[in-house]
Amino acid sequence: MRFKPAAASAGMNGSGMSKSNNVYKDAYNRCLRLLDETRSLPSEPELGALLGVSRTTVRSILARMEETGLIAWNKRAKTVLRDPHPDDFFPEEETDTLAEIIERSFMRRLLAGGAEAGMQINELELAREIGVGTTSVREFLIRFSRFGLIEKRRNSHWVLKGFTRAFALELTEIREIFELRSAAAFTALPRDSPVWGDLDRLEEEHRALAREIATRFNEFSELDERFHRLIHRASHNRFIVDFYDVIAMIFHYHYQWNKAQERERNEVAIGEHLFYIEALKSRDLGKVDAACRKHLKSARQTLLTSIPESRQPQKS
Amino acid sequence: MRFKPAAASAGMNGSGMSKSNNVYKDAYNRCLRLLDETRSLPSEPELGALLGVSRTTVRSILARMEETGLIAWNKRAKTVLRDPHPDDFFPEEETDTLAEIIERSFMRRLLAGGAEAGMQINELELAREIGVGTTSVREFLIRFSRFGLIEKRRNSHWVLKGFTRAFALELTEIREIFELRSAAAFTALPRDSPVWGDLDRLEEEHRALAREIATRFNEFSELDERFHRLIHRASHNRFIVDFYDVIAMIFHYHYQWNKAQERERNEVAIGEHLFYIEALKSRDLGKVDAACRKHLKSARQTLLTSIPESRQPQKS
DNA sequence: AAACTGTTTTTTCACGATAAAAGACATTAT
DNA sequence: ATAATGTCTTTTATCGTGAAAAAACAGTTT
Numbered sequence: 001m002r003f004k005p006a007a008a009s010a011g012m013n014g015s016g017m018s019k020s021n022n023v024y025k026d027a028y029n030r031c032l033r034l035l036d037e038t039r040s041l042p043s044e045p046e047l048g049a050l051l052g053v054s055r056t057t058v059r060s061i062l063a064r065m066e067e068t069g070l071i072a073w074n075k076r077a078k079t080v081l082r083d084p085h086p087d088d089f090f091p092e093e094e095t096d097t098l099a100e101i102i103e104r105s106f107m108r109r110l111l112a113g114g115a116e117a118g119m120q121i122n123e124l125e126l127a128r129e130i131g132v133g134t135t136s137v138r139e140f141l142i143r144f145s146r147f148g149l150i151e152k153r154r155n156s157h158w159v160l161k162g163f164t165r166a167f168a169l170e171l172t173e174i175r176e177i178f179e180l181r182s183a184a185a186f187t188a189l190p191r192d193s194p195v196w197g198d199l200d201r202l203e204e205e206h207r208a209l210a211r212e213i214a215t216r217f218n219e220f221s222e223l224d225e226r227f228h229r230l231i232h233r234a235s236h237n238r239f240i241v242d243f244y245d246v247i248a249m250i251f252h253y254h255y256q257w258n259k260a261q262e263r264e265r266n267e268v269a270i271g272e273h274l275f276y277i278e279a280l281k282s283r284d285l286g287k288v289d290a291a292c293r294k295h296l297k298s299a300r301q302t303l304l305t306s307i308p309e310s311r312q313p314q315k316s
Numbered sequence: 317m318r319f320k321p322a323a324a325s326a327g328m329n330g331s332g333m334s335k336s337n338n339v340y341k342d343a344y345n346r347c348l349r350l351l352d353e354t355r356s357l358p359s360e361p362e363l364g365a366l367l368g369v370s371r372t373t374v375r376s377i378l379a380r381m382e383e384t385g386l387i388a389w390n391k392r393a394k395t396v397l398r399d400p401h402p403d404d405f406f407p408e409e410e411t412d413t414l415a416e417i418i419e420r421s422f423m424r425r426l427l428a429g430g431a432e433a434g435m436q437i438n439e440l441e442l443a444r445e446i447g448v449g450t451t452s453v454r455e456f457l458i459r460f461s462r463f464g465l466i467e468k469r470r471n472s473h474w475v476l477k478g479f480t481r482a483f484a485l486e487l488t489e490i491r492e493i494f495e496l497r498s499a500a501a502f503t504a505l506p507r508d509s510p511v512w513g514d515l516d517r518l519e520e521e522h523r524a525l526a527r528e529i530a531t532r533f534n535e536f537s538e539l540d541e542r543f544h545r546l547i548h549r550a551s552h553n554r555f556i557v558d559f560y561d562v563i564a565m566i567f568h569y570h571y572q573w574n575k576a577q578e579r580e581r582n583e584v585a586i587g588e589h590l591f592y593i594e595a596l597k598s599r600d601l602g603k604v605d606a607a608c609r610k611h612l613k614s615a616r617q618t619l620l621t622s623i624p625e626s627r628q629p630q631k632s
Numbered sequence: 633a634a635a636c637t638g639t640t641t642t643t644t645c646a647c648g649a650t651a652a653a654a655g656a657c658a659t660t661a662t
Numbered sequence: 663a664t665a666a667t668g669t670c671t672t673t674t675a676t677c678g679t680g681a682a683a684a685a686a687c688a689g690t691t692t
Contacts, residue, residue, distance in 0.1 A: 017651085017676080017677070018649085018650050018651045018652075018675075018676050018677060019650085019651050019652050019653085019674085019675050019676050019677085020651095020652085020675095020676090021651085021652060021653085022652095023471060023652075023653065024652075024653080043665080043666060043667090044666075044667070045665085045666075052470075053471075053653080053654085054653060054654040054655070055654085055655085055667090056652085056653055056654060056655080057652085057653060057654080059667095059668090060652095060653090075660090075661080075666085075667065075668095076661080076662090076666065076667075098675080098676075122642095122643075123643075123644070124642075124643055124644080125643090132676080132677090133676055133677045133678075134643095134644085134645090134677090134678095135451060135646095135675085135676060135677070135678095136675080136676065136677085138455065138644085138645085139454065139455060139458055139675095139676095142455055142458050142459055143458055146462050146558075148554045148555060148558065154368075155339055155369075155644075155645085155682095155683065155684075156643085156644075156683085156684065156685090157643080157644085157684090161554075167554075170552075170553045170554055170555060171555070173553055174553065174555045174556070177493060177497075181493075236486075237486045237489055237490065238464045238477075238483075238486055239464060239486060239487070239490045239559070239562075240490070242462075242464065243555070246555075333646080333647070333681085334645075334646055334647060334679080334680050334681040334682075335644085335645050335646050335647085335680085335681055335682050335683085336645095336646085336681095336682085337681085337682060337683085338682095339682075339683065340682075340683080359635080359636060359637090360636075360637070361635080361636075369683080369684085370683060370684040370685070371637090371684085371685085372682085372683055372684060372685080373682085373683060373684080375637090375638090376682095376683090391636085391637060391638095391690090391691080392636065392637075392691080392692090414645080414646075438672095438673075439673075439674070440672080440673055440674080441673090448646080448647090449646055449647045449648075450647085450648090450673095450674085450675095451645085451646060451647070451648095451676095452645085452646060452647085454674085454675090455645095455646095471652090471653065471654075471674070471675085472653085472654065472655090472673085472674075473654090473673080473674085
């Protein structure tokens with residue numbers, strides 16, 4: 001039984017393409033947005049820091065901006081000549097990392113059904129279907145394996161363990177242990193810690209979102225992640241902090257996949273978060289524990305109901 | 317500041333070597349040991365299952381055994397002609413996986429001192445020094461990153477976080493949470509579960525080792541791992557079970573590195589294990605908890621004392 | 633017919649090569 | 663003297679390629 005994809009392909013390039021310049025393209029697009037705000041751009045190192053890329057990439061960006069008449073560039077002087085036009089931007093899909101492309105393809109197949117536990121995953125086939133090299137697929141699978149959804153057979157194929165009820169239960173069990181601990185650690189943080197300011201800002205964002213829930217309910221996913229990461233960070237334990245990557249990944253795709261009653265679910269969750277935030281601010285361990293438990297319980301419930309009840313995985 | 321190795325190299329091969337046949341060589345050696353026991357070898361599929369390799373590899377082994385006059389091979393008949401001679405075996409170092417070679421080199425450098433937190437890790441340099449391709453090093457680093465000792469900067473180098481006191485504390489914190497839970501789950505396992513038999517056998521191994529501790533104290537490391545893995549498995553949680561890989565890895569190198577009072581430490585640990593085993597067999601949650609806590613506390617202490625107190629890592 | 637052997641195809645593993653991106657060095661401007 | 667720009671070098675990301683190993687297929691033997 002094989003984990004057989006259907007149809008896709010992303011990197012439609014003929015032959016020996018070595019590396020896409022998506023870092024440049026993405027930074028270019030972000031730099032375009034900067035143009036609206038100023039009449040002249042800062043120094044190259046400063047721009048690099050701002051965009052999170054090296055000076056080499058900054059110079060490529062500036063070179064192109066000069067070419068397309070967006071700026072006049074002479075040494076330190078980088079004067080903005082005109083506002084960016086929509087088609088100055090590189091297309092969105094060209095700014096994605098290969099890793100992102102592979103992950104999306106892989107998750108689509110995994111969630112699109114027909115991906116039963118026990119199936120084999122074929123590196124070569126995946127690479128061909130997505131239109132990338134085998135090395136990138138291999139590296140993706142290795143990174144992905146820490147999420148506990150796939151497993152490698154020595155000198156052989158990968159095996160899909162499946163997005164099952166058991167997986168969700170094991171995941172949430174750890175999540176609950178870690179978050180309760182982190183929340184307790186958070187409570188014990190000194191009054192002058194910057195996290196209290198972060199928490200206040202998050203609270204305000206929650207309230208703002210609650211007010212416009214009817215139109216902005218789909219923005220909750222991102223806010224949810226930032227909130228829980230703030231709490232987990234209070235544990236000061238890299239394993240706890242890193243584990244949130246697993247949760248974030250699962251919830252990210254879960255949110256994309258399960259749109260049933262999204263608005264209602266998010267509205268409830270915002271309420272729970274606000275209650276949780278109040279508890280944290282009270283620094284009362286009992287209250288924190290109760291609010292945290294309550295929220296985690298409903299989060300688990302939401303996740304569980306989104307899992308299709310399918311055939312059991314066979315023991316290897 | 318760079319994570320600069322000293323001198324090594326393992327894969328002393330000239331040019332375009334694609335893949336070493338270590339799977340074949342290792343299986344061949346193991347198959348030689350089988351020869352002592354029987355007058356004729358089983359069928360190809362059966363041998364494959366026994367050695368954990370494919371039939372293709374089995375046939376390569378048989379072909380060579382025929383060549384070197386170890387067996388007469390005609391279809392189903394594989395008669396042993398003579399006992400294997402010491403130099404029928406492939407040298408040990410040729411049977412190692414590339415991943416093992418890289419891991420050993422890397423850990424040697426990491427533990428050999430001079431590897432301070434914050435240092436950069438250079439893929440190309442590591443690959444050159446070890447004498448392997450960059451891809452293998454990359455894949456190793458990706459796999460290794462889950463141990464929490466290194467971290468990747470996007471589009472750039474890896475950063476060594478260092479085998480510090482903080483690392484050990486974070487690691488043991490999780491270990492203690494997970495093992496206490498697992499031990500409790502173990503206690504709740506039904507009387508007819510096969511784990512009780514496993515536990516009895518482990519207990520006997522502990523007693524045997526305790527009797528000959530003077531000469532066999534270095535065998536404890538392996539027994540320790542098997543014992544703790546048995547307990548962790550009772551959690552029925554893949555994240556808990558997988559986390560033991562991190563602990564096992566750290567303790568494996570810790571045991572190799574820190575030989576101070578090895579015999580005494582192991583003797584104490586065996587005693588704690590036996591007490592822990594008794595507690596488990598009593599199925600008394602209070603006793604189990606106490607025994608587990610006691611052992612984990614001394615394990616943490618041992619690990620902590622082995623960490624050299626060095627300069628603090630700089631915040632990034 | 634079930635299980636084995638012989639043969640062919642497919643997949644994994646590991647490499648070198650090359651463009652993109654980062655980083656280091658040298659030079660120039662404030 | 664500091665901080666920028668201009669230039670050159672090194673490293674990372676990704677591919678195609680080929681041998682090792684696995685897996686699939688076909689033909690035999692019990």
